[in-house]
Amino acid sequence: MADKILEFVHTSTGKQIAAALGLPVPPMLKRAKAGYAEKALANSNALVGASAFGPVATAVVKALNAMGAAIKVSADLAGLDGVKQAAANAKVDVSISQADNGVPENVYVLDVTAAANVADLRLLYDFFNPRLRKVPSNSRIVVIGRPRGDSKDALAETAQSSLPGFIRSLAKESGKNGTTANLIQVKTGAENGIEGALRFFLSPHSAFVTGQVLPVVGAPKGVKITEFSEKPLTGKLAVVTGAARGIGAAIAEVLAREGATVIGVDRPADESTLGATMSSIGGIACPLDITDADAGNKLAAVAAGAVANKGGKIDIIVHNAGITRDKMMRNMAAHLWDMVLDVNLGAIVRCNDQLLAGDAFGANARIVCISSIGGIAGNAGQTNYAATKSAVIGYVDAMAKQLEGKGISINAIAPGFIETQMTAAIPVVTREVARRLSSLSQGGLPVDIAEAVTFMASPLAAGVNGATLRVCGQNLVGA
Numbered sequence: 001m002a003d004k005i006l007e008f009v010h011t012s013t014g015k016q017i018a019a020a021l022g023l024p025v026p027p028m029l030k031r032a033k034a035g036y037a038e039k040a041l042a043n044s045n046a047l048v049g050a051s052a053f054g055p056v057a058t059a060v061v062k063a064l065n066a067m068g069a070a071i072k073v074s075a076d077l078a079g080l081d082g083v084k085q086a087a088a089n090a091k092v093d094v095s096i097s098q099a100d101n102g103v104p105e106n107v108y109v110l111d112v113t114a115a116a117n118v119a120d121l122r123l124l125y126d127f128f129n130p131r132l133r134k135v136p137s138n139s140r141i142v143v144i145g146r147p148r149g150d151s152k153d154a155l156a157e158t159a160q161s162s163l164p165g166f167i168r169s170l171a172k173e174s175g176k177n178g179t180t181a182n183l184i185q186v187k188t189g190a191e192n193g194i195e196g197a198l199r200f201f202l203s204p205h206s207a208f209v210t211g212q213v214l215p216v217v218g219a220p221k222g223v224k225i226t227e228f229s230e231k232p233l234t235g236k237l238a239v240v241t242g243a244a245r246g247i248g249a250a251i252a253e254v255l256a257r258e259g260a261t262v263i264g265v266d267r268p269a270d271e272s273t274l275g276a277t278m279s280s281i282g283g284i285a286c287p288l289d290i291t292d293a294d295a296g297n298k299l300a301a302v303a304a305g306a307v308a309n310k311g312g313k314i315d316i317i318v319h320n321a322g323i324t325r326d327k328m329m330r331n332m333a334a335h336l337w338d339m340v341l342d343v344n345l346g347a348i349v350r351c352n353d354q355l356l357a358g359d360a361f362g363a364n365a366r367i368v369c370i371s372s373i374g375g376i377a378g379n380a381g382q383t384n385y386a387a388t389k390s391a392v393i394g395y396v397d398a399m400a401k402q403l404e405g406k407g408i409s410i411n412a413i414a415p416g417f418i419e420t421q422m423t424a425a426i427p428v429v430t431r432e433v434a435r436r437l438s439s440l441s442q443g444g445l446p447v448d449i450a451e452a453v454t455f456m457a458s459p460l461a462a463g464v465n466g467a468t469l470r471v472c473g474q475n476l477v478g479a
Helices: 004-008 012-021 055-066 080-090 119-128 154-177 191-201 246-257 268-281 295-304 334-357 383-406 428-436 446-457
Strands: 045-050 070-073 107-111 140-145 180-186 213-216 237-241 261-266 284-287 314-319 361-370 409-415 468-471
Touching: 045 055, 045 080, 055 070, 055 080, 055 107, 055 191, 070 080, 107 119, 119 154, 140 154, 140 191, 154 180, 154 213, 180 191, 191 213, 191 446, 237 246, 237 295, 246 261, 246 268, 246 314, 246 446, 261 268, 261 295, 268 284, 284 295, 295 314, 295 334, 314 334, 314 446, 334 361, 334 383, 361 383, 361 446, 383 409, 383 468, 409 446, 446 468
Parallel strands: 045 070, 045 107, 107 140, 140 180, 180 213, 237 261, 237 314, 261 284, 314 361, 361 409, 409 468
Antiparallel strands: none
16 A cells, blocks of 8 residues: 555645645655666765774775775774775775765765774764764665674673664664664674675665664574675575565565575465466465465475476575454454464474475575564554564574574564555554654555565575564664
8 A cells, every 4th residue: 555645745745735834754765676786886975984994894895895885984083094904905995085075975884893892982973973964865874883792891792782772763863864774783703794784784675674783693504605696596496475465475576586486375265366476477376375284395395396496495485474363362262362373483383394304495595484573562452463473583593593503594574564455454543653653754565575585585694694684664663
């Protein structure tokens, strides 16, 4: 369902009325119109800062150069020498920022991994304070720090623990013009995973992702982080459940855009819709009830027979299928509890267990589960749904530790308010409030979830495992 208010306030008449009444104007987000490109930042100026020279500063400079960005530095920043040294070692050109001359940057990357005390946090102020008034619309901000537990020093841990709060607040300040701000927490030794995360966060593929913290912990056993290539999912076989329409159909489409052959799964009752969706992307329709006790084994059999995948192995599985059966707990019938728990959680566990037991996954397979901000914040009348979506987050965290030794990674995406048939049925006032509760003052689109899933399913996220990424425009619910 379209956001009519967003569309109206961006017309000439709508702008006049909004200005006269003092109404906020949600930004028009620039979403990706094509697949990942090697030189995705070819027309971008990127201001880079670093608390010190080191492996992260070097990785950032190399990544931005690989993406085609014009790398800028500021002479008034502490840490300038670190960036310049990293650039010199990487044989990458840098130049002085021309923001004061009317050429502001639209990409901002600050490495504060070396921040080890309270005084070191001054770099956050010095880097952002003079520039935020002139940040162009739909700009991208990324801060890079270390995850909790990375250091044995209490002061260093304290300094790094400030970053999630900082980035969430900065995202709320900068979202009014469509700018996003996110934090990458890179584990020591996992620096080679930075480029993939930057390619996502600095691109239009993450237009509805802001105020989030993404840990880059290193690739699972036997997984090599490779150089970027366009259509990174070429030759991969992906399974998407709940793929007939809505978010599932969008996920299937974006995976196919990046080169994957998609097996779309949905209820036999939706076979015709599923067939049309898969036909449009050259995919394979698999009418199957995912709560079937043998669903995982049946999926493995379909994969084994897929012509486009000679090895017959599943490289990607996206557990998107889910339902709601909302009732206040005191009024909820037992069958509604059981139904939601089985579809949203039990089916995922059974399916994965069967695929793992049957050796149906390909080398370096990636599992992506769909959670929800409802599982983080909870909603009245959704105890069954919220329990399953919260459990998915715990499942992903626990399974990551078990699967990394097999070279398999697992992550989750937690959508917020997304414009779908389901949200279109929400009463109009409630729906309108839900839209405006995000830092970007609007709901997301199915493609926003699809882009995040595709990132997690691709080599770009090779260093990410056990993470849950919210795609909600930084909705205040669950913040």
